[in-house]
Amino acid sequence: MLRNGEVADLLERIALLLEASGEEERFKVVAYRRAANSVRNLERDIEEVWKSGELTEVQYVGEGIAKKIDEYLKTGKLGYLEELERKVPKGAPELMKVQGIGPKTAYKLASRFGIRSVAELSAALKEGRLDDVFGESVRASLLKAIERLESYEKRMLLPEAEAHFEAVSRYFESNGVGVGMAGSLRRGKSTVGDLDILCTDGRATSLLARFSQVGQVLESGPKRTSVRLKDGVQVDVRVFDAEEYGAAMMYFTGSKDHNIALRNMAIEKGWKLNEYGLFDVKTGERVAGRTEQEVYAKLGLQYIPPELRENRGEIEAARSGKLPRLVRFDEIRGDLQVHSTWSDGSDTLADMAREAMEIGYEYIAFTDHSVSARIANGLTEQRFRKQWREIDRLNDELAPFRIIKAVELEIGPDGSLDYDRKFLNEFELVGASLHQSFRQQPEKLTERVVKALSDPSVDFLCHPTNRLIGKREANPIDMEKVISAARDGGKMLEIDGQPNRLDMDEYWAKRAMEEGVPIVVNSDAHSAGELDNMAYGVLVARRAWLQARDIVNTKSLRALLNAVS
């Protein structure tokens, strides 16, 4: 699957350039975007599809696009793209990153005024060179948009997005207005761009504009208000009637691709679906709209949980009644990667265990770091034995709650592991981790991980790709190979619930599940409060279509210990 994303990016780039080319190519742009999406979400490896001559069988890939993919995969180049790069005024695609500048304006600025970058646009605006093009208010809002681009280009992690939603929603509630959350936060995406809030109370739009945390009101009408909070987060609130609310929720929860697919389904049935409801085209009569359940049911679909709404097969599954019963947080019976003061955690074994009991878990595994993780205060064999005595005492005290003796074991630069075999076998659970020497060649990295997974004492691989969202890309390891190695060796792969890791991501978690690899979802907590990170891990699992049966730590203690012994 490695090159699906690459081909999708290629098609996406063509779409962007066509858009900025100044020609009326609107639907061609749409066609390339759809094809890009389709390739990105393809279950099969695009190279395999290509080799078997079946490119045009991919949805939205016809003769024209198939030829271009063929040329690219054969030669590594694409003449059409190069030609576009030459033809399109330099800078036009970049200018479109500025909110308020679309293809038309970008083309005009680049071709007529020779503006080639956002920086040049900023200068031109400040020097008054564009006073004839834009009115004063547009110039001001463009300058603000540019400023934002420079400082707030990043998306929020889930806890930050949740905190913002809670603050806004508390403000509304204190004014007697109840609101609902939509958008990618409701879908549980790992990063969130802005907040979409829905409401049935007409006061909401003007209320939001008066919220003390608002830095700038972007637009405000009776049905919709958009603001930028002081720290840069955009919040949109929209008002609907109660009978429209379900359709509006669906519309603004998205994803866009999911919605478009639903709309097309509606059209086939002689209906029209928009944010106000599902309507009969002939009579104009409302068929559904008050609740999401009602709309999905009318379309002949099972209710689709927000986490699945990405147009990645959920609609077909819902049509045939085959949606997975997604794992729920309350099905998780324990946490199998947490740290204590014995290594780099900030809370004691006892405090962590009591918090876990409070959550309702039946067990917890302390995976303090192994000895070569020196900056994380990794434990020697001697210190582990001391820790185990404390664990034994706590297990007596807290029974039937059970603390599992575990370790987060360093994978050395050559794939070697800490400790001798005899000692490793004494752990009840071993998670192996890569924390160093990331700069190795991809083959070498993969080999290290595969070697560790072939060790009989290792039970699972922690945060398999080592990404740090917004900071560090995923390691270039061959995840297909890692998944095969896990499957063949009977090992588990982890979804680490730390909000800046969420690793593996939903894509690889789904692949692993499809290959029959058991998944473990953990908080990777370094304090009692961080045990709550489990919820983020569960969101990833849900977005990966996982059910309780796919996840090891939904098992009872006995079944779990059997599975890892």
Place this chain on the structure above:
DNA sequence: GCCGTTTTCGGCCCGACTGTTTTCAGTCG
């Protein structure tokens, strides 16, 4: 450029908001 129970042409999701618009184009989501 893609697609087809509307099938080789003529569609392609569609509504809210803004600006300097006097009837609609551009942008966004």
